[in-house]
Amino acid sequence: MARAWVVVVLEMEEFLRAARRDPGAWQVLLDRQRAGREGYYSAVREDLALPPGHSARWQMPAAPGGQR
DSSP: OHHHHHHHHHHHHHHHHTTOOOHHHHHHHHHHHHHHHHHHHHHHHHHTTOOSSOGGGSOOOOOTTSOO
């Protein structure tokens, strides 16, 4: 997962360094980068046995004694 994300980011860098002006091609790269990033973080969450979604939205278990 991480490799796929890095590869597309490198392709994006190459696109920018070449000063290409192709909005459609850039959108394809951007979509691939976003999918790669999501796949990477999904795999990390699964590997760490974390719940899906953003950590700010997770329900925290109550601390002993009922305090958070």
